[in-house]
Amino acid sequence: MTAVARPRILVVGAGFAGVECVRRLERRLSPTEAEITLVTPSSFQLYLPLLPQVAAGVLTPQSIAVSLRRSRRHRTHIVPGGVVGVDTRAKVCVVRKISGELTPRAYDHLVLAPGSVTRSFDIPGLAEHARGMKTLAEAAHLRDHVIAQLDLADACEDEAERAARLCFVVVGGGYAGTETAACLQRLTHHAVRRYPRLDPRQIRWHLVDIAPTLMPELGEALGRSALEVLGRRGIEVSLGVSVAKAGPDEVTLTDGRVLRSRTLIWTAGVAASPLIATLEADTDRGRLVVAPDLTVPGLPGVLALGDAAAVPDLAAGADGAVCPPTAQHAQRQGRTAADNLIATLRHQALRPYRHKDLGLVVDLGGRDGVSRPLGIELRGLPAQAVARGYHWAALRTNVARTRVATNWLLNAVAGDDFVRTGFQAWRPPTLREFEHTDAYLTPEQVRAHTAPLRTGLT
Numbered sequence: 001m002t003a004v005a006r007p008r009i010l011v012v013g014a015g016f017a018g019v020e021c022v023r024r025l026e027r028r029l030s031p032t033e034a035e036i037t038l039v040t041p042s043s044f045q046l047y048l049p050l051l052p053q054v055a056a057g058v059l060t061p062q063s064i065a066v067s068l069r070r071s072r073r074h075r076t077h078i079v080p081g082g083v084v085g086v087d088t089r090a091k092v093c094v095v096r097k098i099s100g101e102l103t104p105r106a107y108d109h110l111v112l113a114p115g116s117v118t119r120s121f122d123i124p125g126l127a128e129h130a131r132g133m134k135t136l137a138e139a140a141h142l143r144d145h146v147i148a149q150l151d152l153a154d155a156c157e158d159e160a161e162r163a164a165r166l167c168f169v170v171v172g173g174g175y176a177g178t179e180t181a182a183c184l185q186r187l188t189h190h191a192v193r194r195y196p197r198l199d200p201r202q203i204r205w206h207l208v209d210i211a212p213t214l215m216p217e218l219g220e221a222l223g224r225s226a227l228e229v230l231g232r233r234g235i236e237v238s239l240g241v242s243v244a245k246a247g248p249d250e251v252t253l254t255d256g257r258v259l260r261s262r263t264l265i266w267t268a269g270v271a272a273s274p275l276i277a278t279l280e281a282d283t284d285r286g287r288l289v290v291a292p293d294l295t296v297p298g299l300p301g302v303l304a305l306g307d308a309a310a311v312p313d314l315a316a317g318a319d320g321a322v323c324p325p326t327a328q329h330a331q332r333q334g335r336t337a338a339d340n341l342i343a344t345l346r347h348q349a350l351r352p353y354r355h356k357d358l359g360l361v362v363d364l365g366g367r368d369g370v371s372r373p374l375g376i377e378l379r380g381l382p383a384q385a386v387a388r389g390y391h392w393a394a395l396r397t398n399v400a401r402t403r404v405a406t407n408w409l410l411n412a413v414a415g416d417d418f419v420r421t422g423f424q425a426w427r428p429p430t431l432r433e434f435e436h437t438d439a440y441l442t443p444e445q446v447r448a449h450t451a452p453l454r455t456g457l458t
Contacts, residue, residue, distance in 0.1 A: 006035045007345060010093060010107035011076075012083045012275070014040035014068060015048075016327045017306030018113035019396070020334025021341075022076050028342055036076040037105070039083050039095055041436075043068045046136055049327060049391055050404070052176070054139040055146075056183035056365065057418075058411045061136050063403035066396050079105070083114065084439055085278040085446030088299045092450045096439055104450055109301050109344070111337055112288065114273035116307035116325060117435045118266060125246035130171075130266035132431045133180050141434075142265065144420045146184055147191065149262060151420070153202075154195045161249075164260040166203045169251050171243055172267035173209025175217065175362045178226060180267055181207045182364040185235055191418045205235040206259060209268070210242040215370075217324075217360055222370045225379050229368045242268075266431065270325060272308040274440040284310035284322065292352035294337050303340065305333035305353075315356040327394065328358055361387035 009025065011018050022038050029036075047064040054061055068078060081097035092104045118132045131145065132138045146168070153165040168188070170181040185205045192200045207214075207230065214223040214230075214237065230237055243264070244252045251259045272286045281299060282289040287310040288296060294311065296302040305311060307325035311333060323329040332355045340350040361371040361383070369384030371377075378386055388408065395401045431437070441449070 006032065007108040008106065009034050009036050009109045009111065009341060010105060011036065011038045011111040011113065012093065013113035013115050013273075013306065013308075014038060014042070014045050015113060015115040015306060016045070016330035017115075017334040017337070018111065019045045019068065020331045021111055021113065021305070021338045022334075024335050024338035025341065026075060028338065029345075031075060033345060034109075037079060037107075038068070038076050039079045039081060039093070039105070040068075041080065041082050041098060043078050043080065045396060047391070047395060047400070048134075051133055051136070051139045052179040052183040053363070053365075054136070055133065055142045055180065056187045057143055057416055058183065058365070059404060059407045061140050063400065063407050064395075065136055066400045070397060070399070082436065082439065083275055085441035085443070085449065086110070086112075086275070087446050087450040088279060088281075088302060090450045091301065094441060094446055094449045102449060107301070109341055110303070111341070112275070112296075112302065112304040112308060113306040113330075113334070113337075114275045114308050116270035116272055117274065117437050118431055119269040119271040120266065120431060121268075123243055123245060126243065126264075126266065127430055129246045129248055130264045130431055132434060133176060133265065133267050134270075135434050138434050140421065142184075143187075144422070145263065146188065147418055147420045150188065150191055150195055150198070150418075154197050160260065163202065164249050165262050166198070167206070167259055167261040168204070168263045168265070169206045169208060169259055169261050170265045170267065171208045172269065173207060173211055173214045173237070173239065174267070174269065175215055175360060177207065177209065177265075177267035178215055178230070179362060179364065180265060181205055181235055182230065182233070182368070184265075185230075185233055186365045187416055187418075189233070190416045194418060203234075205233075206261075207235055207237045208241050208243065208253065209237075209239055212240055214239065215362065218362065218370060218372055219377070222372060222377055222379070226362065226364065226370045229364055229370075270307060274437055276308050278441060278443055278446050280443050287322070292354075293340055293350040294333060294353055295340070295350070303337050305337050306330040309333075311353055314352060314354045323353075323355075324357070326357075326360070329355060331394075361390050363387040363391075 044065040050064045053059045081095045083093045084096045085094040149165040153162045156162045244254045288304045294303045310322045313321040313323045336353040359372040367381045371383040371386045
């Protein structure tokens with residue numbers, strides 16, 4: 001007698017959605033019920049909401065990178081790489097390993113949680129000169145870059161060049177961009193005291209966004225409160241404005257202003273992973289269309305969730321509403337996806353995803369914050385306490401919580417440090433290189449790689 005092969009579950013992505021799905025599968029499935037594989041470039045889960053604090057040096061990079069191999073329940077096979085194409089007919093994913101090797105990997109059940117990439121536009125010079133805030137490497141690199149600008153400005157004799165090095169432009173008035181501008185402004189404000197040749201009034205921070213209000217996700221009142229905090233710190237906020245073009249030492253805005261700057265930080269939203277385009281399936285604003293139970297219509301055995309999926313928001317009570325790309329939805333979708341996979345294996349009914357949004361929290365550094373948990377508007381220290389408490393509780397392991405709490409305490413007692421760690425390369429990496437957005441295959445290339453496995457399917 002031959003042994004019955006275990007169903008192969010392939011999970012793509014180690015963000016909030018993918019990791020939560022894998023953890024629940026490991027807890028609720030016996031080893032004999034399924035073989036679980038996770039494809040991810042790095043064997044850690046990144047807690048994205050705290051990236052601005054890494055860039056500001058409040059937290060160390062390791063404190064928000066939670067290892068996937070620490071759990072004693074760990075039995076998932078982790079493949080170090082990224083899925084760059086999917087052939088749903090052959091039930092095969094094409095994986096580009098971190099070595100660059102392309103290899104096919106077959107599946108019986110596929111969970112697509114590849115997340116998102118920084119949303120960019122066809123703006124001249126943007127791809128070459130903008131810096132993102134989406135990966136751990138970008139945050140560490142940005143910290144080095146900002147401190148380097150202070151060092152270079154201090155050593156500079158040319159006033160025009162000094163002014164350009166001390167001018168920083170952040171594009172994106174959502175919570176990511178606002179937190180980035182707020183945290184890094186505090187870093188430069190404290191650091192400049194150690195540079196006797198620099199006048200603190202020379203440091204200029206600009207926050208630019210095409211939207212008419214700051215952080216519209218939080219509502220108009222809290223947006224105004226955040227605007228007041230930024231104004232008190234000297235951050236110049238320009239709303240209804242975007243970038244027309246970018247160069248190595250200047251940024252031209254759509255209202256005609258030219259800002260002499262060596263630093264353009266781009267946080268203007270996110271877009272679904274380019275992987276979604278390889279499936280040739282229906283999308284909604286770039287996100288894969290899915291049913292309320294997270295299955296993909298017309299693609300048997302495929303579930304999609306997280307930032308890359310347009311998951312119907314049943315709790316919103318509005319026709320056509322989809323869940324926003326936030327961590328709280330991604331985590332809970334991961335649990336629902338795991339439960340529905342288990343139900344499929346055990347021939348049980350699937351359940352739809354439903355979760356009422358708990359609100360957003362924004363930590364502006366120092367004693368400032370704006371938050372709206374469960375619809376309650378908070379400002380100042382109470383808002384920041386709620387924000388940090390939420391983030392601390394959301395970290396997956398006690399080790400991560402201990403590291404983050406220790407970093408916060410040390411920063412509160414000892415203040416900031418201004419050490420450049422050497423992550424800055426001689427040639428600044430681009431958004432494309434940090435996020436590998438050019439690594440994906442076309443549908444035709446995917447079929448070419450999976451052709452040997454498609455024999456017998458026609």
